[in-house]
Amino acid sequence: MECKPEFQTDRKKEMMAVHDAMDVLNGKWKIYIISSICHYNKRRFSDILNDVTGISNKMLSKELKELEINKLIERTVLDTHPITVQYELTKHGKTLKTIIDNLTAWGMEHRKEVTGKNQQE
Amino acid sequence: MECKPEFQTDRKKEMMAVHDAMDVLNGKWKIYIISSICHYNKRRFSDILNDVTGISNKMLSKELKELEINKLIERTVLDTHPITVQYELTKHGKTLKTIIDNLTAWGMEHRKEVTGKNQQE
DNA sequence: CCGGATCCCTTGCGATACTG
Protein backbone atom coordinates (compact mmCIF):
# COMPACT_ATOMS: atom_id res chain seq x y z
CA MET A 1 0.00 0.00 0.00
CA GLU A 2 2.99 2.25 0.37
CA CYS A 3 5.49 3.03 -2.31
CA LYS A 4 9.04 2.82 -1.18
CA PRO A 5 9.94 6.29 0.04
CA GLU A 6 13.21 6.39 -1.87
CA PHE A 7 11.40 6.35 -5.17
CA GLN A 8 9.50 9.55 -4.63
CA THR A 9 11.27 11.50 -1.99
CA ASP A 10 11.69 14.65 -4.03
CA ARG A 11 8.13 14.73 -5.34
CA LYS A 12 6.82 14.05 -1.89
CA LYS A 13 8.88 16.87 -0.47
CA GLU A 14 7.59 19.21 -3.12
CA MET A 15 4.07 18.18 -2.36
CA MET A 16 4.59 18.73 1.31
CA ALA A 17 6.13 22.11 0.73
CA VAL A 18 3.21 23.21 -1.40
CA HIS A 19 0.89 21.82 1.19
CA ASP A 20 2.61 23.80 3.91
CA ALA A 21 2.31 26.97 1.93
CA MET A 22 -1.35 26.45 1.10
CA ASP A 23 -2.01 25.57 4.69
CA VAL A 24 -0.82 28.97 5.79
CA LEU A 25 -3.07 30.68 3.28
CA ASN A 26 -6.15 28.57 3.93
CA GLY A 27 -9.60 29.89 4.59
CA LYS A 28 -11.23 32.80 2.87
CA TRP A 29 -9.34 35.61 4.49
CA LYS A 30 -5.64 35.14 5.08
CA ILE A 31 -4.24 36.74 1.97
CA TYR A 32 -6.50 39.71 2.20
CA ILE A 33 -5.38 40.28 5.74
CA ILE A 34 -1.75 39.93 4.83
CA SER A 35 -2.31 42.09 1.81
CA SER A 36 -3.87 44.77 3.98
CA ILE A 37 -1.09 44.81 6.55
CA CYS A 38 1.52 44.64 3.84
CA HIS A 39 0.08 47.66 2.10
CA TYR A 40 -0.09 49.82 5.19
CA ASN A 41 2.96 48.39 6.91
CA LYS A 42 1.36 48.63 10.33
CA ARG A 43 -2.32 48.17 10.86
CA ARG A 44 -4.70 47.98 13.78
CA PHE A 45 -7.37 45.41 14.39
CA SER A 46 -10.32 47.57 13.52
CA ASP A 47 -8.54 48.98 10.50
CA ILE A 48 -8.03 45.53 9.07
CA LEU A 49 -11.62 44.78 9.98
CA ASN A 50 -12.53 47.64 7.71
CA ASP A 51 -10.09 46.83 4.94
CA VAL A 52 -11.21 43.28 4.48
CA THR A 53 -14.75 43.49 3.20
CA GLY A 54 -17.13 41.13 4.87
CA ILE A 55 -14.96 39.58 7.54
CA SER A 56 -16.33 39.31 11.07
CA ASN A 57 -14.36 40.16 14.18
CA LYS A 58 -14.42 36.56 15.22
CA MET A 59 -12.86 35.42 11.98
CA LEU A 60 -10.32 38.21 11.94
CA SER A 61 -9.28 37.36 15.45
CA LYS A 62 -8.91 33.70 14.60
CA GLU A 63 -7.00 34.31 11.40
CA LEU A 64 -4.63 36.80 13.00
CA LYS A 65 -3.86 34.31 15.71
CA GLU A 66 -3.02 31.64 13.18
CA LEU A 67 -0.85 34.02 11.22
CA GLU A 68 0.97 34.93 14.38
CA ILE A 69 1.56 31.30 15.25
CA ASN A 70 2.97 30.86 11.78
CA LYS A 71 5.34 33.73 12.40
CA LEU A 72 4.00 35.80 9.55
CA ILE A 73 2.83 38.72 11.61
CA GLU A 74 3.74 40.31 14.90
CA ARG A 75 1.28 41.58 17.42
CA THR A 76 2.03 44.64 19.51
CA VAL A 77 -0.22 45.92 22.24
CA LEU A 78 -0.01 49.67 22.63
CA ASP A 79 -0.67 51.13 26.02
CA THR A 80 -3.25 53.67 24.98
CA HIS A 81 -6.40 54.50 26.90
CA PRO A 82 -8.66 52.16 25.08
CA ILE A 83 -6.28 49.37 24.20
CA THR A 84 -4.81 49.42 20.72
CA VAL A 85 -3.20 46.52 18.95
CA GLN A 86 -0.93 46.82 16.00
CA TYR A 87 -0.09 44.12 13.53
CA GLU A 88 2.83 44.10 11.16
CA LEU A 89 4.45 41.57 8.91
CA THR A 90 7.55 39.84 10.13
CA LYS A 91 10.55 39.59 7.87
CA HIS A 92 9.37 36.15 6.95
CA GLY A 93 5.85 37.37 6.37
CA LYS A 94 7.09 39.90 3.92
CA THR A 95 8.51 37.18 1.72
CA LEU A 96 4.92 36.32 0.94
CA LYS A 97 4.67 39.44 -1.15
CA THR A 98 6.31 37.65 -4.03
CA ILE A 99 3.62 35.03 -3.96
CA ILE A 100 0.84 37.54 -3.65
CA ASP A 101 2.22 39.48 -6.58
CA ASN A 102 2.46 36.29 -8.55
CA LEU A 103 -1.10 35.37 -7.74
CA THR A 104 -2.23 38.85 -8.67
CA ALA A 105 -0.54 38.73 -12.03
CA TRP A 106 -1.74 35.25 -12.74
CA GLY A 107 -5.26 36.07 -11.63
CA MET A 108 -5.44 38.91 -14.12
CA GLU A 109 -4.18 36.75 -16.94
CA HIS A 110 -6.60 34.07 -15.90
CA ARG A 111 -9.58 36.35 -16.06
CA LYS A 112 -8.63 37.33 -19.56
CA GLU A 113 -8.18 33.72 -20.48
CA VAL A 114 -11.42 32.35 -19.14
CA THR A 115 -13.63 35.11 -20.42
CA GLY A 116 -12.89 38.53 -21.73
CA LYS A 117 -16.17 40.05 -20.81
CA ASN A 118 -17.47 39.71 -17.26
CA GLN A 119 -15.85 40.59 -13.97
CA GLN A 120 -17.12 37.99 -11.60
CA GLU A 121 -16.95 34.39 -12.49
CA MET B 1 -20.37 53.05 4.59
CA GLU B 2 -18.65 52.83 1.26
CA CYS B 3 -15.37 54.33 0.32
CA LYS B 4 -15.42 56.11 -2.96
CA PRO B 5 -14.41 53.60 -5.58
CA GLU B 6 -11.90 55.91 -7.20
CA PHE B 7 -9.78 55.88 -4.11
CA GLN B 8 -9.17 52.19 -4.13
CA THR B 9 -9.62 51.00 -7.65
CA ASP B 10 -6.14 49.56 -7.97
CA ARG B 11 -6.23 47.85 -4.60
CA LYS B 12 -9.62 46.44 -5.39
CA LYS B 13 -8.41 45.12 -8.69
CA GLU B 14 -5.46 43.49 -7.01
CA MET B 15 -7.74 41.95 -4.46
CA MET B 16 -10.01 40.63 -7.15
CA ALA B 17 -7.13 39.21 -9.09
CA VAL B 18 -5.79 37.39 -6.06
CA HIS B 19 -9.27 36.20 -5.34
CA ASP B 20 -9.62 34.83 -8.84
CA ALA B 21 -6.36 32.98 -8.54
CA MET B 22 -7.18 31.51 -5.16
CA ASP B 23 -10.59 30.56 -6.42
CA VAL B 24 -9.04 28.40 -9.07
CA LEU B 25 -6.82 26.70 -6.52
CA ASN B 26 -9.48 26.26 -3.86
CA GLY B 27 -10.31 23.03 -2.11
CA LYS B 28 -7.81 20.54 -0.87
CA TRP B 29 -6.77 19.00 -4.15
CA LYS B 30 -6.37 21.29 -7.12
CA ILE B 31 -2.67 22.00 -6.96
CA TYR B 32 -1.80 18.41 -6.36
CA ILE B 33 -3.78 17.41 -9.40
CA ILE B 34 -2.17 20.09 -11.50
CA SER B 35 1.18 19.19 -10.08
CA SER B 36 0.64 15.58 -11.02
CA ILE B 37 -0.42 16.28 -14.59
CA CYS B 38 2.31 18.84 -14.96
CA HIS B 39 4.93 16.36 -13.89
CA TYR B 40 3.81 13.62 -16.23
CA ASN B 41 2.61 15.85 -19.05
CA LYS B 42 -0.30 13.57 -19.86
CA ARG B 43 -2.08 11.61 -17.22
CA ARG B 44 -5.10 9.37 -17.02
CA PHE B 45 -7.88 9.52 -14.48
CA SER B 46 -6.88 6.51 -12.49
CA ASP B 47 -3.24 7.52 -12.57
CA ILE B 48 -4.02 10.85 -11.01
CA LEU B 49 -6.24 9.05 -8.57
CA ASN B 50 -3.14 7.16 -7.53
CA ASP B 51 -0.79 10.13 -7.55
CA VAL B 52 -2.85 12.26 -5.27
CA THR B 53 -2.85 10.50 -1.94
CA GLY B 54 -6.22 10.28 -0.31
CA ILE B 55 -8.47 11.79 -2.95
CA SER B 56 -11.70 10.01 -3.81
CA ASN B 57 -12.96 9.49 -7.34
CA LYS B 58 -15.86 11.77 -6.69
CA MET B 59 -13.58 14.60 -5.66
CA LEU B 60 -11.15 14.00 -8.48
CA SER B 61 -13.97 14.02 -10.96
CA LYS B 62 -15.34 17.24 -9.56
CA GLU B 63 -12.02 18.99 -9.40
CA LEU B 64 -11.04 17.97 -12.91
CA LYS B 65 -14.30 19.35 -14.20
CA GLU B 66 -13.68 22.66 -12.53
CA LEU B 67 -10.16 22.81 -13.84
CA GLU B 68 -11.45 22.13 -17.31
CA ILE B 69 -14.04 24.89 -17.01
CA ASN B 70 -11.27 27.20 -15.98
CA LYS B 71 -9.34 26.22 -19.07
CA LEU B 72 -6.40 24.87 -17.15
CA ILE B 73 -6.60 21.34 -18.40
CA GLU B 74 -7.88 19.56 -21.45
CA ARG B 75 -9.80 16.33 -21.42
CA THR B 76 -9.39 13.75 -24.15
CA VAL B 77 -11.41 10.57 -24.37
CA LEU B 78 -9.47 7.76 -25.98
CA ASP B 79 -11.43 5.15 -27.84
CA THR B 80 -9.94 2.10 -26.18
CA HIS B 81 -11.88 -0.97 -25.14
CA PRO B 82 -12.55 0.12 -21.63
CA ILE B 83 -12.73 3.88 -21.99
CA THR B 84 -9.60 5.84 -21.22
CA VAL B 85 -9.46 9.53 -20.47
CA GLN B 86 -6.37 11.65 -20.68
CA TYR B 87 -5.79 14.98 -19.07
CA GLU B 88 -3.13 17.49 -19.93
CA LEU B 89 -2.41 21.07 -19.05
CA THR B 90 -3.37 23.75 -21.50
CA LYS B 91 -0.90 26.44 -22.38
CA HIS B 92 -2.59 28.61 -19.83
CA GLY B 93 -2.51 25.85 -17.26
CA LYS B 94 1.21 25.53 -17.65
CA THR B 95 1.70 29.12 -16.54
CA LEU B 96 0.68 27.91 -13.11
CA LYS B 97 4.00 26.17 -12.79
CA THR B 98 5.63 29.42 -11.72
CA ILE B 99 3.20 29.73 -8.88
CA ILE B 100 3.58 26.14 -7.82
CA ASP B 101 7.34 26.50 -7.84
CA ASN B 102 7.02 29.64 -5.79
CA LEU B 103 4.76 27.97 -3.30
CA THR B 104 7.15 25.05 -3.08
CA ALA B 105 10.11 27.27 -2.37
CA TRP B 106 8.20 29.37 0.08
CA GLY B 107 6.77 26.33 1.83
CA MET B 108 10.24 24.97 2.43
CA GLU B 109 11.48 28.25 3.82
CA HIS B 110 8.37 28.47 5.93
CA ARG B 111 8.91 25.11 7.51
CA LYS B 112 12.41 26.10 8.48
CA GLU B 113 11.12 29.36 9.86
CA VAL B 114 8.31 28.03 11.97
CA THR B 115 10.18 25.13 13.47
CA GLY B 116 13.39 23.47 12.57
CA LYS B 117 12.51 20.12 13.98
CA ASN B 118 9.18 18.54 13.10
CA GLN B 119 7.67 17.81 9.74
CA GLN B 120 3.99 18.25 10.26
CA GLU B 121 2.67 21.38 11.79
C1' DC C 1 -12.14 2.46 -16.72
C1' DC C 2 -14.55 6.76 -15.94
C1' DG C 3 -17.38 9.19 -13.18
C1' DG C 4 -22.23 10.21 -11.49
C1' DA C 5 -25.70 9.64 -7.33
C1' DT C 6 -26.61 9.14 -2.60
C1' DC C 7 -25.83 9.32 2.28
C1' DC C 8 -23.79 11.34 6.10
C1' DC C 9 -20.53 13.56 9.04
C1' DT C 10 -17.35 17.24 9.86
C1' DT C 11 -15.78 21.84 9.38
C1' DG C 12 -15.89 26.68 8.20
C1' DC C 13 -17.79 30.55 9.03
C1' DG C 14 -21.54 34.16 9.77
C1' DA C 15 -24.60 36.60 13.40
C1' DT C 16 -25.14 38.15 17.67
C1' DA C 17 -24.10 39.24 22.25
C1' DC C 18 -20.85 39.89 25.95
C1' DT C 19 -16.20 41.12 28.65
C1' DG C 20 -11.72 43.74 29.99
Add this chain to the structure above:
DNA sequence: CAGTATCGCAAGGGATCCGG
Protein backbone atom coordinates in the same frame (compact mmCIF):
# COMPACT_ATOMS: atom_id res chain seq x y z
C1' DC D 1 -11.00 49.13 21.07
C1' DA D 2 -9.83 44.33 20.88
C1' DG D 3 -11.29 40.31 21.42
C1' DT D 4 -14.28 35.86 23.37
C1' DA D 5 -18.49 32.78 23.71
C1' DT D 6 -22.36 30.55 21.85
C1' DC D 7 -25.42 29.03 18.28
C1' DG D 8 -26.46 27.16 14.03
C1' DC D 9 -26.53 26.63 9.16
C1' DA D 10 -24.43 25.26 4.80
C1' DA D 11 -20.69 23.81 2.21
C1' DG D 12 -16.88 20.45 1.80
C1' DG D 13 -15.59 16.22 1.41
C1' DG D 14 -15.33 10.81 2.53
C1' DA D 15 -17.51 6.01 1.59
C1' DT D 16 -20.06 3.34 -1.09
C1' DC D 17 -22.82 1.93 -4.72
C1' DC D 18 -24.41 2.27 -9.53
C1' DG D 19 -24.35 2.84 -14.60
C1' DG D 20 -22.19 3.63 -19.44
